[in-house]
Amino acid sequence: MAKKTEATVEDKLRELYNLQLIDSRIDEIRNVRGExxxxxxxxxxxxxxxxxxxxxxxxxxxxxxxxxxxxxxxxxxxxxxxxxxxxxxxxxxxxxxxxxxxxxxxxxxxxxxxxxxxxxxxxxxxxxxxxxxxxxxxxxxxxxxxxxxxxxxxxxxxxxxxxxxxxxxxxxxxHAKSIEERLIKAYTRIRTSVKNGLAVVPIERGASGGSYFTIPPQVQVEIASRKKIITDEHSGRILVDAALAYEQVEKMDKVFAKL
Structure with missing residues (x-):
């Protein structure tokens, strides 16, 4: 029997960002209803x-x-x-x-x-x-x-x-069920502690999306390597590189279009 392949850090980051995109979409719908x-x-x-x-x-x-x-x-x-x-x-x-x-x-x-x-x-x-x-x-x-x-x-x-x-x-x-418990706990904790509900954000123009604090070049390289989960030292948000974010946005937009 073939051994089940363990999810890579990149897989985990993609799933986390997918979850963020889904939850942000829910937030948008609820914002339309507003008060x-x-x-x-x-x-x-x-x-x-x-x-x-x-x-x-x-x-x-x-x-x-x-x-x-x-x-x-x-x-x-x-x-x-x-x-x-x-x-x-x-x-x-x-x-x-x-x-x-x-x-x-x-x-x-x-x-x-x-x-x-x-x-x-x-x-x-x-x-x-x-x-x-x-x-x-x-x-x-x-x-x-x-x-x-x-x-x-x-x-x-x-x-x-x-x-x-x-x-x-x-x-x-x-999606939450497919992500390991410790990451979901961290995601939920961050999401509930920030105003806009963004727990996973991409690097935008060298800064953390949502907080706009500059990320050091060496840290940006580490994020782009997708070898470990890195958080923004200022906001605590989980960081992903812009290319990964773009790929997942395109993928999830196609999913959302079918709803």
């Missing part, structure tokens, strides 16, 4: 918040209306009692009974005045709330319309990119 998913989520939360606020305002307005009805009933009851006491005064036997009924009538009149005062206050609150409700309804309509537009925008982008992104993610997973 849109978060915008949609924020708008959905805002719309729900406005609906809850409107529901509470409507419930409070209903409560105020019920309070007005209750106070009007109290006024009618007070009027009926005053009529009753007025009739009773006609048949009293002494001043004490007359004065007692007069006090009851005065109390009912005060109750009516207080109820009318409360009714005016409740009506003023309802008017104030009506303004708030109208503004909230307009804001809700505007936000709902904006949300609909943003959702449509997001759905369109997802429709265009979702399949490609899923295929690329599967490809990324498969």
């Amino acid at each position: 849109l998913p978060l915008e949609v989520q924020d708008l959905e939360d805002e719309v729900e918040g406005l609906k809850t606020r409107l529901s509470k305002l409507d419930a409070h307005s209903d409560e105020l209306s019920e309070n007005i009805k209750s106070k009007k009933n109290l006024i009618e009851e007070a009027k009926a009692l005053i009529t009753k006491y007025t009739d009773q005064q006609k048949n009293v036997r002494n001043n004490r009974e007359f004065n007692s009924l007069s006090k009851e009538m005065e109390f009912q009149e005060l109750e009516m005045e207080l109820a009318e005062k409360h009714i005016r206050e409740f009506k003023a609150q309802i008017e104030q709330q009506k303004e708030v409700i109208d503004k909230s309804k307009k804001r809700l309509a505007d936000k709902t319309d904006h949300l609909k537009h943003k959702k449509s925008e997001l759905e369109e982008i997802l429709k265009e990119t979702q399949k490609e992104e899923e295929n690329l993610m599967k490809m990324s997973e498969d």
Whole structure:
């Protein structure tokens, strides 16, 4: 049985750079979406918040209306009692009974005045709330319309990119499995620590791609020999020579075109 040939350093560098190209492609797709998913989520939360606020305002307005009805009933009851006491005064036997009924009538009149005062206050609150409700309804309509537009925008982008992104993610997973664990760990660590997600970069005009620190000529020769994995001393990125990078970009572009 033939012994399995161990991957050379060059093979490992090519696979690492392929993985970088795949992951960078995924990053590009996600950058196109940008903050849109978060915008949609924020708008959905805002719309729900406005609906809850409107529901509470409507419930409070209903409560105020019920309070007005209750106070009007109290006024009618007070009027009926005053009529009753007025009739009773006609048949009293002494001043004490007359004065007692007069006090009851005065109390009912005060109750009516207080109820009318409360009714005016409740009506003023309802008017104030009506303004708030109208503004909230307009804001809700505007936000709902904006949300609909943003959702449509997001759905369109997802429709265009979702399949490609899923295929690329599967490809990324498969490529990662073909690379030895210590290199994948290093790649992931570097990729998550740099802003642009570039963990493997080519030499461009004598400098490290992505950081632009000049690479000494002797180190450039070592990188071009593809005999060992070399990292940029400034950024920690894994370095490949420009020729290898060009070859892999051409190869992967053909792969991406089929997605």
